[in-house]
Amino acid sequence: MQKLAIQGGKPLRGEVRISGAKNAALPIMCASLLTAETLRLTNLPELHDVGTMRKLLQQMGVVAEAATGEITFKGDKIDNWEAPYDMVKTMRAAILVLGPLVARFGDAKVSLPGGCAIGSRPVDLHIKGLQAMGAEIAIEHGYIHAKAKRLKGARIFFDIVSVTGTENLMMAAALADGVTTLENAAREPEVVDLANCLRAMGAKISGDGTDTVTVTGVDKLHGATHHIMPDRIESGTFLVAAAATGGSITLRETRADILETVLEKLTEAGAKIKVAGDTIHLEMSGRPKAVNVRTAPHPAFPTDMQAQFMALNCIAEGSAMVVETIFENRFMHVQELRRLGAMIDVEGNTSVVKGVDHLEGATVMATDLRASACLVIAGLVAQGETVIDRIYHLDRGYEHIESKLSQLGANIRRMK
Numbered sequence: 001m002q003k004l005a006i007q008g009g010k011p012l013r014g015e016v017r018i019s020g021a022k023n024a025a026l027p028i029m030c031a032s033l034l035t036a037e038t039l040r041l042t043n044l045p046e047l048h049d050v051g052t053m054r055k056l057l058q059q060m061g062v063v064a065e066a067a068t069g070e071i072t073f074k075g076d077k078i079d080n081w082e083a084p085y086d087m088v089k090t091m092r093a094a095i096l097v098l099g100p101l102v103a104r105f106g107d108a109k110v111s112l113p114g115g116c117a118i119g120s121r122p123v124d125l126h127i128k129g130l131q132a133m134g135a136e137i138a139i140e141h142g143y144i145h146a147k148a149k150r151l152k153g154a155r156i157f158f159d160i161v162s163v164t165g166t167e168n169l170m171m172a173a174a175l176a177d178g179v180t181t182l183e184n185a186a187r188e189p190e191v192v193d194l195a196n197c198l199r200a201m202g203a204k205i206s207g208d209g210t211d212t213v214t215v216t217g218v219d220k221l222h223g224a225t226h227h228i229m230p231d232r233i234e235s236g237t238f239l240v241a242a243a244a245t246g247g248s249i250t251l252r253e254t255r256a257d258i259l260e261t262v263l264e265k266l267t268e269a270g271a272k273i274k275v276a277g278d279t280i281h282l283e284m285s286g287r288p289k290a291v292n293v294r295t296a297p298h299p300a301f302p303t304d305m306q307a308q309f310m311a312l313n314c315i316a317e318g319s320a321m322v323v324e325t326i327f328e329n330r331f332m333h334v335q336e337l338r339r340l341g342a343m344i345d346v347e348g349n350t351s352v353v354k355g356v357d358h359l360e361g362a363t364v365m366a367t368d369l370r371a372s373a374c375l376v377i378a379g380l381v382a383q384g385e386t387v388i389d390r391i392y393h394l395d396r397g398y399e400h401i402e403s404k405l406s407q408l409g410a411n412i413r414r415m416k
């Protein structure tokens with residue numbers, strides 16, 4: 001297992017380029033299943049999950065030629081409509097092949113993803129939506145078997161806002177016969193990025209980014225080239241790290257319009273933020289002020305930034321409430337933060353964080369992707385050395401994080 005060793009106490013200073021968004025790249029890569037023509041994706045982040053998704057598509061017969069930061073897909077020789085358990089269990093986003101496979105081939109066998117550290121993560125809404133579109137679905141031996149002569153447009157209402165549920169059904173609807181409306185749909189920017197790519201492929205989609213998405217199915221989709229949007233969570237993570245260490249950084253190739261609630265919270269914590277084109281500059285002098293956060297679907301505060309703000313609140317002035325409303329078990333980072341000296345009480349889905357004037361370095365363990373980012377931030381501010389174990393979680397969602405942080409002056413190294 002690889003580890004990260006961090007000597008804390010140095011303010012982050014300098015510039016960092018933001019990578020393409022993992023949570024846009026993963027669904028958009030699955031869109032390659034919807035056409036026999038060439039789909040070229042640029043600004044892809046070099047992440048473990050992107051590599052896993054590429055392998056999953058290749059074992060189905062998709063040709064996927066990779067160059068730096070881009071992959072060209074060609075799905076004209078797909079002969080295997082299965083996503084096996086051993087690939088799905090390591091990356092839940094593999095469920096996103098289900099909709100495209102049923103829509104284009106009328107047949108799919110996708111392993112149920114199983115749970116993960118942050119929650120049970122069911123996919124019942126994905127299945128219910130496909131059934132509404134006429135798919136016959138059987139769950140046998142841990143696999144979802146879906147069949148359909150041709151999917152039909154339907155009105156689908158999501159009981160719970162689901163990002164990949166919205167994305168899976170938007171892709172399925174793109175080739176269905178008739179009109180599909182997705183109501184109570186997810187409004188995340190990554191849903192809009194997928195819709196932009198599908199429209200470039202000839203799909204007829206409107207309302208993406210609102211809670212009602214309308215898709216008019218077409219018979220075929222053609223190839224396209226699509227530039228993946230910047231990663232708003234990577235952006236937010238670096239900004240919180242700069243705020244926590246009292247630094248001054250500039251993010252390049254990012255977007256501020258998809259991070260509004262995060263920027264507001266950082267301003268409330270005392271950071272000075274300037275936005276210009278595709279750059280965001282953050283300056284933090286002195287100790288941050290504690291800020292309350294409550295996660296909810298976009299455009300509210302993102303659950304994927306909850307752990308990072310918990311780290312900021314650990315060393316902030318005052319106390320703050322952190323409320324997690326999306327996942328049932330997304331406080332795994334709390335007990336690790338306590339090892340560094342944080343004062344946190346947890347009651348159900350609410351954590352109360354009492355700011356302390358410093359954390360002390362210790363050995364901690366990453367439990368999931370964003371929890372590991374939180375521990376990196378805590379390590380950057382703690383006195384002495386922090387060693388973070390199981391950092392494979394981190395590599396799933398942050399491209400070259402230690403080199404980017406080193407460029408910003410952090411004293412961080414990867415250990416075998």
Ligand code: EPZ
Binds near residue numbers: 093125186
């Ligand atoms: C996406 O996961 C993201 N992953 C997650 O990012 C993110 O935390 C999450 O959306 C919420 O924003 C990708 O986009 C690849 P959901 P997803 O379906 O789609 C319940 C990261 O760190 N639900 O929006 O799996 C579910 O249990 C990852 O990058 C059902 O009950 O999340 C949860 O409580 C972590 N039934 C809530 O809805 C379903 O069929 C929201 O889940 C689907 C979801």
